[in-house]
Amino acid sequence: MRSFSFTLEYEDGDPVADAFRADSDLYGHSLACSVVPDHYWRVDRLTGPTEALERAEAAYAEAGHAADCFGAGDCGRDLRVKALHRDPSTRILFTGWTRTDDCRSIPHLALDHLGPGVLFATERHGDRYEWHVLMPSNANLGDLSDAIRTETGAGVRFDLRQVTDESAWLSAYSGRPALPYTHYEAMAAAVERGYYETPREITVKELAAELDLPRSTLSYRLRRAEAELAQSFVGEDR
Known part of the structure; x- marks a missing residue:
């Protein structure tokens, strides 16, 4: 195939x-x-x-x-x-x-x-x-x-x-998890720029500036995306 x-x-x-x-x-x-x-x-x-x-x-x-x-x-x-x-x-x-x-x-x-x-x-x-x-x-x-x-x-x-x-x-x-597309984009950008690396390679403030977003908007989108992913992951194992 x-x-x-x-x-x-x-x-x-x-x-x-x-x-x-x-x-x-x-x-x-x-x-x-x-x-x-x-x-x-x-x-x-x-x-x-x-x-x-x-x-x-x-x-x-x-x-x-x-x-x-x-x-x-x-x-x-x-x-x-x-x-x-x-x-x-x-x-x-x-x-x-x-x-x-x-x-x-x-x-x-x-x-x-x-x-x-x-x-x-x-x-x-x-x-x-x-x-x-x-x-x-x-x-x-x-x-x-x-x-x-x-x-x-x-x-x-x-x-x-x-x-x-x-x-x-x-x-x-x-398929992707059921995220609004802007939340998916925010998380994808965070992954690409090293936000989830240890130690972090970029801060929320710096990433928000790169994406031309208010810091509060980016923080909200990342929190909602993380919550959706966590709930989806835990739900699959229950």
Whole structure:
């Protein structure tokens, strides 16, 4: 098996993309994606502020198929969206639709060009929608890449990022802990700059200056990220 990753960047006009663009704390990743010739189903976990989650849930209900489909805006006529879980900082959404003649979704393009046995993992924040695809080693990636480039119209930019072994897909599928994206960015920067080394290589004040953030904002984001990670780690062992 091998995997490849690509990114779609959306301009204004896509309801789901607009919802993510409106709040940098909103982050989504797929828990499952399943495709057959005439149907598609997926489950996504969204995290972020309550108002951003409400906007995103409404956008998925309005045009959830458009998140993955380059066809006409009404191609997902049998669109079904259901919230499997809601709390102030999380939504788990089921989305499914019946494929029509106008539907050219990314998973269906993969099925058409790579055949069965293809798996997907996705991440979404801001303008960026990242796809990670696990496929058989002998699959013809060039045909799928060409098909996606052909189907992306005005307002969507396609960027083929990398082709690797299956480890890249496994890393993407495991997903990050359910952190708002700005909290994840703060912790990632802290790790990169040595904040968690012993002794520390940078202080919160210095890191906040580098990131052009108030010290109190950075401290809050790091504390919340650390709390989420600790609770997730302890919860897994209970």
